[in-house]
Amino acid sequence: MCGIVGFTGRQSAAPVLLDGLKKLEYRGYDSAGIAVMDNGTISVNKVRGRIASLCEKTGDGASVPGFTGIGHTRWATHGAPTEENAHPHLSNDGRFAVVHNGIIENYIVLREELIRDGYRFQSETDTEVIVHLIEMYYAGNVRDALIKTANRLRGSYALGVICSEEPGKIYAVREASPLILGIGMDENFFASDVTALVNHTRNVVYLEDGEFAELSGNDIRIFDCSGREISKKVSRITWDVQAAEKGGYDHFMLKEIMEQPAAVRATVAPRIKDGKVDFEELAGLVPELPDVSKIVITACGSAYYAGCAGKYALERLCRIPVETQLASELRYSDPLIDSRTLLIVISQSGETADTIAALRECRARGAKTLAVVNVVGSSVASLADYTVYTRAGPEIAVATTKGYTTQIAVLYMLAVFFAERLGRLDDAPELVEELQALPRRIQQAIDMNPSVPALARKYHESRALFFIGRNTDYAVALEGALKMKEISYIHAEAYAAGELKHGTIALIEEHCPVIALCCNPSVMEKTLSNIVEVKSRGAEVLALPFRDNRRILSAADDLLFIPDADALFSPVIEIVPLQLLAYYVAKANGCDIDKPKNLAKSVTVE
Numbered sequence: 001m002c003g004i005v006g007f008t009g010r011q012s013a014a015p016v017l018l019d020g021l022k023k024l025e026y027r028g029y030d031s032a033g034i035a036v037m038d039n040g041t042i043s044v045n046k047v048r049g050r051i052a053s054l055c056e057k058t059g060d061g062a063s064v065p066g067f068t069g070i071g072h073t074r075w076a077t078h079g080a081p082t083e084e085n086a087h088p089h090l091s092n093d094g095r096f097a098v099v100h101n102g103i104i105e106n107y108i109v110l111r112e113e114l115i116r117d118g119y120r121f122q123s124e125t126d127t128e129v130i131v132h133l134i135e136m137y138y139a140g141n142v143r144d145a146l147i148k149t150a151n152r153l154r155g156s157y158a159l160g161v162i163c164s165e166e167p168g169k170i171y172a173v174r175e176a177s178p179l180i181l182g183i184g185m186d187e188n189f190f191a192s193d194v195t196a197l198v199n200h201t202r203n204v205v206y207l208e209d210g211e212f213a214e215l216s217g218n219d220i221r222i223f224d225c226s227g228r229e230i231s232k233k234v235s236r237i238t239w240d241v242q243a244a245e246k247g248g249y250d251h252f253m254l255k256e257i258m259e260q261p262a263a264v265r266a267t268v269a270p271r272i273k274d275g276k277v278d279f280e281e282l283a284g285l286v287p288e289l290p291d292v293s294k295i296v297i298t299a300c301g302s303a304y305y306a307g308c309a310g311k312y313a314l315e316r317l318c319r320i321p322v323e324t325q326l327a328s329e330l331r332y333s334d335p336l337i338d339s340r341t342l343l344i345v346i347s348q349s350g351e352t353a354d355t356i357a358a359l360r361e362c363r364a365r366g367a368k369t370l371a372v373v374n375v376v377g378s379s380v381a382s383l384a385d386y387t388v389y390t391r392a393g394p395e396i397a398v399a400t401t402k403g404y405t406t407q408i409a410v411l412y413m414l415a416v417f418f419a420e421r422l423g424r425l426d427d428a429p430e431l432v433e434e435l436q437a438l439p440r441r442i443q444q445a446i447d448m449n450p451s452v453p454a455l456a457r458k459y460h461e462s463r464a465l466f467f468i469g470r471n472t473d474y475a476v477a478l479e480g481a482l483k484m485k486e487i488s489y490i491h492a493e494a495y496a497a498g499e500l501k502h503g504t505i506a507l508i509e510e511h512c513p514v515i516a517l518c519c520n521p522s523v524m525e526k527t528l529s530n531i532v533e534v535k536s537r538g539a540e541v542l543a544l545p546f547r548d549n550r551r552i553l554s555a556a557d558d559l560l561f562i563p564d565a566d567a568l569f570s571p572v573i574e575i576v577p578l579q580l581l582a583y584y585v586a587k588a589n590g591c592d593i594d595k596p597k598n599l600a601k602s603v604t605v606e
């Protein structure tokens with residue numbers, strides 16, 4: 001995933017572009033560049049490394065004259081992260097510059113054709129074929145050249161383009177990668193997401209696939225792929241600038257952990273009306289529910305583990321079989337999906353390539369598709385039949401927290417909503433009260449565990465950590481282990497507690513830390529016996545029971561407490577102390593918590 005920005009107006013473009021790129025750096029940060037037009041010439045500045053290096057190279061933009069430009073921050077996919085491979089890319093005649101987020105799947109064939117036609121390539125990227133195609137098709141009208149170019153491309157692209165023949169104009173093209181226009185006062189913008197715009201304007205237009213935009217300082221025109229001009233709704237960004245900043249915390253991740261009560265409340269509360277769960281956006285799906293023979297949940301990473309946690313509530317309340325499948329597996333598994341399948345696709349960014357591909361595959365096989373996403377106007381949202389937005393607000397830290405818990409909250413609400421509409425729910429009021437209590441309980445789970453930083457100092461030098469649990473607790477163990485791995489770089493393994501004795505217990509040795517999730521009464525005794533098993537082999541056990549579980553209190557070495565809740569909904573609460581534990585362990589190890597090595601906020605390539 002990469003981030004692109006564009007600006008045209010009456011102030012110097014370079015500082016505006018650099019400011020926008022800083023806000024998008026979480027989307028990819030191995031190289032960056034800007035292209036600015038001045039007196040009919042395009043100047044390009046690029047660096048390997050972070051935006052800070054680009055700011056240093058350009059004097060925070062002061063050394064780059066011009067009022068129109070584009071910028072890019074990169075997460076390498078084709079070609080190593082080098083200055084040559086950094087965007088923007090220039091045409092051979094120097095009249096065009098292009099920035100791109102996405103992947104051009106047919107770039108090799110296009111590159112060979114262009115080289116045969118005499119075009120010289122400066123980089124190894126897929127993107128560079130775009131700028132040479134534009135030069136090739138340009139016959140005095142940039143928009144026409146863009147449409148002809150787009151017709152040759154296969155894959156995903158959010159493009160920003162400038163042409164020295166058209167001073168004061170920037171162009172934007174969207175196909176399967178996010179692209180948003182910002183409407184200012186005598187200035188206009190585009191960006192990969194709103195965090196790069198909200199400092200300048202709250203009035204935005206979400207481009208959709210196959211749309212082209214031509215922006216000047218005082219005008220925005222949007223066209224479809226046939227060149228016909230279209231009108232689009234202007235949306236207003238409601239959250240404030242601070243929402244996208246750190247807000248006084250050391251890291252975005254800690255801020256976003258602490259935002260979870262509010263995020264879950266924002267996700268749940270608007271959908272509870274007259275004591276019932278109500279999804280207006282699913283009115284069209286309700287008549288089809290009786291025909292659903294199975295639910296398949298698909299996603300990647302933490303979103304997949306959110307699905308693993310929500311599966312229990314969906315099965316228990318709706319009495320419909322629920323399968324969870326990794327999107328990267330589902331897309332190639334020749335899945336048994338048909339018109340009686342409801343596919344629930346979960347994605348914070350809505351741009352994860354494997355998730356999009358799995359969604360397309362299941363749609364093609366006739367599945368009804370319901371997206372649970374956080375980013376408005378994202379590709380997953382555009383492709384699904386129905387979309388339920390989590391309302392977590394912008395999530396900047398690469399390791400998701402509020403994105404994950406709001407996803408689970410939506411799945412719980414769907415379980416209650418579907419079961420009630422299917423006439424299979426006889427304790428709706430109690431369950432709705434449990435849903436409404438979730439924000440409070442998440443806050444309690446934060447407040448009840450001031451010992452987390454001390455525990456982190458105890459475990460931060462461990463070679464490996466084991467997370468165990470059964471049933472709903474196992475789903476929590478999966479996400480708890482992933483959080484620990486992705487930000488502290490300590491190996492962590494989640495295990496179904498009942499499986500330990502079939503092999504993995506061989507790894508348990510003196511002082512080996514085992515984190516035991518113990519919030520499911522139906523399997524409590526069994527989990528307790530697993531705690532005893534590992535302790536008898538020298539393990540140190542950190543248990544997470546409901547606060548008044550005396551049996552567990554006496555068996556474990558350390559404890560983190562979970563406020564009493566309905567076990568069916570407890571995963572969204574249990575995970576919070578584990579998010580904090582991973583955070584403080586990573587902090588003790590001096591890790592780059594918000595931008596862990598090798599990771600990206602959303603992997604928009606396969």
Ligand code: BG6
Pocket residue numbers: 300301302303304346347348349350351352355398399400599600601602603
């Ligand atoms: C990974 C992120 O790249 O993608 C995870 O680091 C995330 O945090 C996973 O869970 C899926 O991303 P998304 O946007 O589809 O939920």
